[in-house]
Amino acid sequence: MVPDSVRAELRGIVGREAVIDAPNDLRIFERDGSIEGAIPDAVVLASSTEQVAGVIRVAARNRIPVVPRGAGTGLSGGAVTIRGGIALQMTRMRRILDIDPVAQTAIVEPGVVNQELSLVAAQHGLFYAPDPSSQKACTLGGNAAENSGGPHCLYYGVTTNHVLGMEVVLADGSVHWVSGDAPDRVGLDLCGVLVGSEGTLCAITKVKVRLLRIPPSIATMLAAFPSIETASQAVSAVIGHGIVPAALEMMDNVTVGAVEAHYHAGYPTDAGAVLLVEVDGIAESTRELMASIGRILSENQGYAMREAQTPAERELLWAGRKGAIGALGRIKPNYYLHDGVVPRSRLPQVLSAVGEIGVHYKLPVANVFHAGDGNLHPNILFDMRDKEVLPQVEAAGEEMLRAVVELGGALSGEHGIGLEKSAFMPWTYTEDDLDAMHRVKDVFDGDGILNPGKIFPDPSRKAVHLAGRTGLAVEAKWW
Amino acid sequence: MVVTTPAVEKPASPEELAQRLKEAAGQKLAVAPVGGGRASGMGDALQRCDVLLHTSKLDRVIEHSQSDMVVSVEAGITLEALQQELAKAGQFLPVDPFNSPGHTIGGLLATGWTGPLRLRYGSPRDFLIGIRVALPDGKLVTAGGRVVKNVSGYDMMKLHYGALGSLGVIVAASFKVFPIPMHDVTVTSAGGWNAATHALSAPVAPSALELDSKGRVLARYTGSRDAVGRVIDELGWKAADPSVWDAHARSAPETWARIAVPREELRRALQALPSGAEWWASPGVGVAHWAVESGPQSVIDMRSRVEAAGGTLVMLHAPDDFMREVGAWGKPPSTLGIQRRLKHAFDPEEVLNPGRFVV
Secondary structure: OOOOOHHHHHHHHHHHHEEEEEEHHHHOOOOOOOOOOOOOEEEEEEEOOOHHHHHHHHHHHHHOOOOEOOOOOOOOOOOOOOOOOOOEEOOOOEEEEEEEEEOOOOEEEOOOOOHHHHHHHHHHHHHHHOOOOOOOOOOOHHHHHHOOOOHHHHOOOOHHHHHEEEOOOOOOOOOEEEOOOOEEEOOOOHHHOOOOOOOOOOOEEEEEEEEEEEEOEEEEEEEOOOHHHHHHHHHHHHHHHOOOEEEEEEEEEEHHHHHHHHHHHOOOOOOOOEEEEEEEEEEHHHHHHHHHHHHHHHHOEEEEEEEOOOOOEEEEHHHHHHOHHHHHHHHHOOOEEOEEEOOOOHHHHHHHHHHHHHHOOOOOEEEEEEEEOOOOOOOEEEEOOOOOOOOOOOOHHHHHHHHHHHHEEEEOOOOOOOOOOOHHHHHHOOHHHHHHHHHHHHHHHOOOOOOOOOOOOOOOOOOOOOOOOEEEEEEEOOO | OOOOEEEEEEOOOOHHHHHHHHHHOOOOOOOOOOOOOOOOEEEEOOOOOOEEEEOOOOOOEEEEEEEEEEEEEEOOOHHHHHHHHOOOOOOEOOOOOOOOOOOOHHHHHHOOOOOOOOHHHHHHHHHHEEEEEOOOOOOOEEEOOOOOOOOOOOOHHHHHHHHHHOOEEEEEEEEEEEEEOOOOEEEOOOOHHHHHHHHOOOOOOOOOEEOOOOEEEEEEEEEOOOHHHHHHHHEEEEEOOOOOHHHHOOOOOOOOOEEEHHHHHHHHHHHOOOOOEEEEEOOOOOOOEEEEEOOHHHHHHHHHHHHHOOEEEEEEEEEEOHHHOOOOOOOOEEEEEEEEHHHHHOOOOOOEEEOOOOO
C-alpha cells in the first residue's frame, strides 16, 4: 500500500534509517494498549515539524493513511493503523522547548513524556496537572490528541483544560498555531476542537500547556469499606457535602489483593473496596478538609482509615493505584477495559451490573477507577493464549458499556473512542449528531487520510451485538 | 445595511426554534439569535437582519441532578434564574459576567463573556459538559452529555463556545456545577499593582482579584475557614462588603473594549492606554476592560500594541460610527481559511449573524 517510490520520498524527508519497513520491525507498531492490532505498511520517525509536514504532504498526495503515534499507551486503538499506511512516530520530538515560571506555561514537543514535564517543572515549584496512570510513559502529544484524564482531573480538570495552544500539521501539510497566547482569542476555538480529536484532524507538533504551583501541603488517605456499594455511597456523600478532593479513587477487592501482593503498600486485603482520597492546599485547608472527609467516610461504614504520614508513604499508596493494572497481571496475563462514565449517583447500580456481567461470562473483573468522576475502569482479566475467550471478553465489555449508557452515561471519559468504541457511538449520538461531527472531519481532512477508521462507526468492520440489556432502565434521555 | 424592520420570533421549544431557523434559511433570510441582549453590542454591524430569533421562551431548567452536581438548562434561562435554582442545593455556576444582570446562558456561551471568578474556576468553556444546537438546516444536534468527563467524539462544545451564534443557535446546555464555598470573604486594598501581584503570588490564591485604574484592589477568598482566615490575616487588607461584586458586575460603559494578553504582559499593556483612561482588570487571568473615553484612533493604536504582545482587543459596545471605524475584532486569526470552511459547513447560505463575527 506504500509504493517504493513513496518510501524513497519519505526517506528523502526523514533520512534513510528513520523509515522502518522490515516486517519484523513493523510488528512492534502493531498495537497500542488495547487488544486489536494491525501492522502498518511503514513507520516513519519524525524529528521536526517540517518533517511531519513533509510526510503528511507526501501521504496526502498519494492518498495513504497516516496515523500519528506517541508512546503507544492508548487504550482505545487510536494509534492502530487499521487501514494500513504510515504510522507517524512522534517520540523523537521530545524536547521541552520552554518553561516560563512567571507565566506558568510550558511549550513542549509532542514526544515529551507526561511525568518528565512535571519533574522538570518541579525545579520552579510547578507541575502539570493531568496525570494518566501511564504518565511514566505516555507522551503529551498523545495526551492532547486523546484529551487524557487521570486521578487528579477530579479537581484540576482534564487535558483540554490545561492546553493553551498547539502547533498542528493539517491534512494538507500546512502548519498552524491554534490559540496559545491570550486568554481570549478572536474567532473559532480550533484548539479546543483539535484537542481530543484522536489524530483524525491533525498531527500535533507542539503543545503549550498551563503549569500549576505545587501545593504546599498534600494529605492522602486510604479507607476500607465492606463493599463496593458502601464505598460508592461514601463517594457521593463526600461530594454531596460540597467537598471536591484533588483525587478520589476506588479499588475493589480483586484489585486490592493483586496490588498488595505486589507493592506491600498496606492496603487492607479483607475490604470489599478501598478509597484513596487526596486533598491539597495550604496545611490549614488540607487538615480541615481531611478531618471532614474522615468523618463522612466513617459515617458511611469506612474503616481502617490511614493517612499517609510521609511523602514516601504517600508515594507508595499512589504506586499501588497507578500500578494497579500491571499488578493485575498476577491474576491473568491480559486485561481489557472500557472507561465509560456515569453520573456519580449511578455508581452502585452500574458496578452491580458490571459484577453480574462478569459472573455471567465467567470472567474475573477488577475495578479500579476514578470514582469521584463516575469514570469506570472495569478490567476484564483473561489469557490471550486462550483463543476461545477473546470474543467472550469483547462481548462482556460491550455489555458493560451498554449498562453505562442505559444509566445516562457516556462511552469514554478519557481513553477516547478510537477503534474499539466507534461502533457504539450511535448509542449516545443520533445520525444528525454524528453528521455534525463529520462536517468537522470533512473540513479538516476531506480525503480522510488522517487516522481513518476511528471515532465514526464503520459497519463493515464491527457490528454492535446489543440492542439493549434487559433489567436496566434506559435512563439515557439526554434532553 | 439594515433596511427593513426585522421580524421578531419567540419560539416556545427547541424544535420550534430549529423549524423557524430552517424556514428562514430556506428563504435566505438573515437571522440574528437574541438572548438577554446584554452583549448585543458585540461584533461588527450586521450586513443583513431579517429575523430576530429570541430564546426568551426557552427558559426551563431541564434537570438539576443535585447529587451529581450537574445541571441541564434551556439556553434562554437567565443566569440569575439558574443561580436561584442551584442555590437551593447549595450549588452555583461560577460565572459572574459584566453588564449583569440579565445574561442568558445561551448568550454567555455564544459570546464567551466571563467575570472575576474566572481566576479560580476558569470560564464556562471549562465546565460546559453538553450542548444542544439548532443548525440552519433545521437539525437539532447534541454533543457531550451529562457526565463530568467525556471524550466521546469531537468536542463540539468548543466549536460553539464563543462563536457568537455563527454556526448554529445554542438551545440547551449542561454544566458541571460547584458547591457554594463554605467561607467567602472579600477584602480590599488601595495598593494597586504591587498589592495585586503580592496577593496573586501568595500560597493561597484568591478566587477572584480585580484591580482598577484608580489602584483599588478587590480580592475574594473562598474555601475552608482556617485557610481563608490565615490568608486574610497575612494580607492585612480591609474587609469589604460582598455586595461590591454585584456592583462590579453591573459595569458596562457606553463604549468599552476587552483586552486579553498573556497575563505577565497585562501591566505593560495597560500602561499604553491614554493617560487617565479608566479600566478594570483581572491581572491573574490577563484580561482587562477599558471604558473608552478617547477617540477611535486611540483604540486602533492600543489594539496594535496589544496584538504585538500576542493579545486581542475586542470592542464590546460602541456607537455605530465608532465601531465601523475601529472594527469589532482586530487582526483576523491566521487560521481564517479553515474557520471560513467550518462556517460554510454549518451555515452555507450565511444566514446566521452575517457580517457580525470573524467568519
